[in-house]
Amino acid sequence: MSLRNEAGLSTGLKQRHVTMMSIAGVIGAGLFVGSGHAIAAAGPAALIAYAITGTLVVLVMRMLGEMATAHPDSGSFSTYADRAIGHWAGFTIGWLYWWFWVLVIPIEATAAATILNAWYPGIATWVFALGITSVLTVTNLLSVKNYGEFEFWFALTKVVAIAIFLCVGFAAIVGVVPHSNVSGAARLFNNGGFMPNGIGAVFSAMLTVMFSFMGTEIVTIAAAESDNPKRQIVRATNSVIWRISLFYLGSILIVSAIVPWNDALLPSHGSYQRAMELVGIAHAKAIIDVVVLVSVASCLNSALYTASRMLFSLSKRGDAPTGLQRTDVAGTPRAAVFASTAFGFLTVIANYMMPxxxxxxxxxxxxxxxxxxxxxxxxxxxxxxxxxxARGDTIHLKMWCFPWLTRGVILLICGVLVSMFLRDGQRVEVAATGALALVVVVASLLNRSYRKARELSMTTSVSVSSR
Known part of the structure; x- marks a missing residue:
């Protein structure tokens, strides 16, 4: 029988698992492919969009790290919202976060299936999508150690791929790579300058970039299932600055110096593939397809894990069916994994069956x-x-310039939400998310009323029986 934490989950994640998750957990297909859209929209100034967004993520992770080191919990920010803001906030953000990752499952499964279908066109895309989802579900059902092991190798592959890309890209820029269609870093300032489409395009790109960083917070959830969660969270939080600087800012700088921002193939081929093609790397598409396949498999693996742990935490707090808090002898919340996977399968099927x-x-x-x-x-x-x-708890990791930076982050996020609502292309997203959030808030109030009524009924029954 494995060691358990206070919630009853296994502490089977090793230091190398959590370390590699913290290093490469934020790296998804959005960096390898999606960054091309940001550069095409804002030009080389997309680097500013990534820098501003990266700074926001660093500050948010610092705040989350402060709370997580004081009270490590698989419910992470949902649990802290419950304690600091109110039950409705923890309930709402927990279920919204679960919904987010359940919807990530069909997106990543379809992306992986599309790549595999290109290699083996005789097999239908939906077969690959369900197949890869099934395989990763099994790894999540066995034990958290299996999830950690798969994620370790996925993450290591991504780190090695980016390291090689940065080295090859830099070598091409300084003229070391022969037969390269790159001449220095002049493309950072040619074709209309560093900011060819103005500051508005930079802010527009920032809204797109924001979502490529989602997943940074997963390490605080996973750390709760390690043998020393506080130490792991401190390390992950302290390393987020260089991770974002190297992997994101470094990559965008290299790509912008190699690929003209108005290159017609940039949005469709993706930033990494197009950069490698211009450098003269043979089979660039095949190489990037393999890396992207690993990245989407990693994201799908994490989506299944994260959704199940959030559902487990909600159940422990009485905000989801009580049966979902059961764990097996290995300390795995199988019921929560099955429930999240079931919805994941439904969304995968819906992606092919629904209009x-x-x-x-x-x-x-x-x-x-x-x-x-x-x-x-x-x-x-x-x-x-x-x-x-007030409780005299030791704060192992403190937010910088508290409370001013925290308040600044709150104002910035509110400003971004308002900007999204004012933009035609993103107004529907804000409205739809707001409507869903309102429904969940109402559900939280109903859940609270039901729990109070049940507690009152039980108290009355005990009082009557004791007479």
Whole structure:
């Protein structure tokens, strides 16, 4: 029987598992492919969009780290919101976060299936999608150690791929790579300058970039299932600055110096593939397809894990069916994994069976959840600090310039949400997410009333029976 934490979950994640998750957990297909859209929209100034967004993520992770080191919990920010803001906040953000990752499952499964279908066109895309989801479900059902092991090798592959890309890209820029269609870093300033489409395009790209960082917070959830969660969270939080600087800012700088921002193939081929093609690397598409396949498998693996742990935490707090808090002899919350996977399979099937506009609407409901998560973390930390200090708890990791930076982050996130609502292309996402959040808030109030009524009924029954 494995060692358990206070919640009853296994502590089977090793230090190398959590370390590699913290290093590469934020790296997804959005960096390898999606960054091309940001550069095409804002030009080389997309680097500013990534820098601003990266700074926001660093600050949010610092706030989350402060709370998580004081009280490691698989419910992470949902639990802290429950304590610092109120039951409705923890309930709402927990279920919204679960919904976000359940919808990630069909997106990543379809992306992986599309790559595999290109290699083996005789097998239908939906077969690959269900197949890869099934395989990763099994790894999540066995034990948290299996999840950690798969994620370790996925993450290591991504880190090695980016390291090689940065080295090859830099060598091409300085003229070391022969037969390269690259000449120095002049493309950072040619074709209309560093900011060819103005500051508005930079802010527009920032809204797109924001969602590529979603997943940074997973390490605080996973750390609760390691043997020394506080130490792991401190390390992960302290390393987030260089991780974002190297992997994201470094990559965008290299790509922008190699690929003209107005290259017609940049959005469709993706930033990494197009950069490698211009450098003269043979089989660039095949190489990037393998890396992207690993990345989406990693994201799918994490989506299954994260959704199940959030559902488990909600159940432990009485905000989800009580049966979902059961764990097996290995300390794995199988019921929560099965429930999340079942919804994941349904969304995978829905992606192929439903009309496009129906599934697109479902995706729209998760469009602003990342920002709501960041907002809840900031507000929770603003209130939690006084709670921790009043109880005399040791704060192992403190937010910088408290409370001014925290308040600044809250204002920035609110500003981004308003900007999204004012933009035609993103207004539907904000409205749909807001409508879903309102429904969940109402559900939280009903859940609270039901629990109070049940407690009152039980108290009355005990009182009557004792007479």
């Amino acid at each position: 496009d506009y129906v599934f697109n609407f479902l995706l729209a409901t998760s469009g602003a959840i990342a920002l709501l998560v960041y907002l809840v973390i900031a507000v929770s930390q603003l209130r939690m600090r006084s709670i921790l200090e």
